Amino acid sequence: MFSVSASEIVDYLQNECHIECRTLRKSPDGAPLTGFAALTQARESDVSFWVGRVESVTHANGPSNKELNCVAAGLLFVPDASLVDVSKNDGEVKTADATISVALLDQFPQVKNIVVVAEPYHAMVKFLEHFEGDGFRENMETGVHFEPDYMGVGFGENGPWIHPSAVVEGFVDEGCFVGPGCVVMRGASVGRGCRLESNVTIYPNVVVGEGCIFQAGVVVGSRGFGFYEHEGERRMVPHFAGVRIGNRCSFGANTVVAAGFISPTTIGDNCHLDSMVQIAHNCVLGNNIYMASQTALGGTTTLEDGVQFAGGAKAAGHLTVGKNAIVTAKAGVTKNVPAGKTVAGFPAIDIDIWRRQMVELRVMAKKKLK
Structure with a gap:
């Protein structure tokens, strides 16, 4: 749990993350911010963000103007004027910076602190990374950081760390985390800093690069x-050529990647599958x-x-x-x-x-x- 002022957040983003911030509205009471929430769920003690979209005629783009008027966040990151899509009642979209600023203030009458940044999504992530701390990092980590009281089998200071219920017959490099119920079969290779969360199965002749994340059931x-x-x-084709996966990929729960026949199934770097x-x-x-x-x-x-x-x-x-x-x-x-x-x-x-x-x-x- 954190307790921080809007000014502290802005100072951190500007000085440590080199994110240009412009405070459009500053609350005079300086009340602390202690949480975070989605845009339409945020309260006066929460930090949130808005990427600039307003509901279209198909109701697909984002919250309606009425919902935006009811946002009550303590601090809201909003986009740079050139990216904002704020419409007046006559449907005209205003793009001049001064007009946009006024429109934003009108759009969010209940928000205590409004901070303009180029990329609200990125600003929110950097805020969480620093102020939320361990809870954020544990969700985003690839490998594992070791602690003396961890149960399991550790090999050296840098791991890998393997849960007692996991079966590892193949090669797992240092810095990896192999969670409960995982199986790494003989002939498989998992690169440095990968994370196999639980019940992940890696078949023979699979080569995984570095820093990949496999969620449950992959x-x-x-x-x-x-x-x-x-x-x-x-007759069944013998798919024995395996899979080759690059670096920094992620695989969502219960995703399946099948082996190739005489050449491997191949996935490059920085690929993200839900x-x-x-x-x-x-x-x-x-x-x-x-x-x-x-x-x-x-x-x-x-x-x-x-x-x-x-x-x-x-x-x-x-x-x-x-x-x-x-x-x-x-x-x-x-x-x-x-x-x-x-x-x-x-x-x-x-x-x-x-x-x-x-x-x-x-x-x-x-x-x-x-």
């Missing part, structure tokens, strides 16, 4: 779902890939650097999604996606075309109902 290197025909019978993601055999993921929950790739799919999959999106096998492309929620990719494109729907097409189709379909449906 399975890496299980046999892929592949069959071939021989003499009128379907819970219940399926990566099929022989997929190749580049660097900086982001896949939200319940996304899936069919076998031998290639994702180039920077690709993003929104929740529930799927890709059929044997295709390529180009660099920095975005696949929107619940889309179904059935053919190659060019670099930089955003696609939606099933089968997935350019999002602008898809949107026009949806509008035209609604118009046609309304006409039919009349």
Whole structure:
């Protein structure tokens, strides 16, 4: 638990984190801030942040203006004027800095301290990292810091630390944490500073880089779902080539990465997969890939650097999604996606075309109902 003033937070961000801050409103009472909360749940003793979005006509972008008016945070990080989307009742968006400042003050009449920063999300993270301390760091750590009274098997000052219920037959490098119920099979290799939280299974011929996080129930290197025909019978493909994972990747709970056939399934650096993601055999993921929950790739799919999959999106096998492309929620990719494109729907097409189709379909449906 912390107790800190708004001025102390601003001073820390400016002097230690080199984040430029501009105080738009400062509370005269200097009451201490003791907690943090989401925007619409924050109280007068909480720190929170707003990224500048206001609810759209589809109710998808963010809180409504009415909800923003009711925010009662003790300190609120808001974006730089150039990023703010604050609208007046006539729908006109004001972009001049002075106008935005006035609009922000009007938008949050109950907030005690308003601080303008370039990136509110980053400012909030740096605040938590310093003032929340251990609770924040334990959630974000990759490996483990050792304490003398820890139960388990430790090897040297730098670990790894292995829970008594874990089974480790493969290689686990120093600084790793292997939690309860985890299995690292013979022939697997886990790099320095990785964290296997609980019930994680790493199959043979899996090579994991440094600083990766595996949440509960992750399975890496299980046999892929592949069959071939021989003499009128379907036979199982022996996926024995394993998986190769780069550095600083994270895998959400119950995610599965299947082994490749004669070449490994490959995941690059800084890739982040949410819970219940399926990566099929022989997929190749580049660097900086982001896949939200319940996304899936069919076998031998290639994702180039920077690709993003929104929740529930799927890709059929044997295709390529180009660099920095975005696949929107619940889309179904059935053919190659060019670099930089955003696609939606099933089968997935350019999002602008898809949107026009949806509008035209609604118009046609309304006409039919009349």
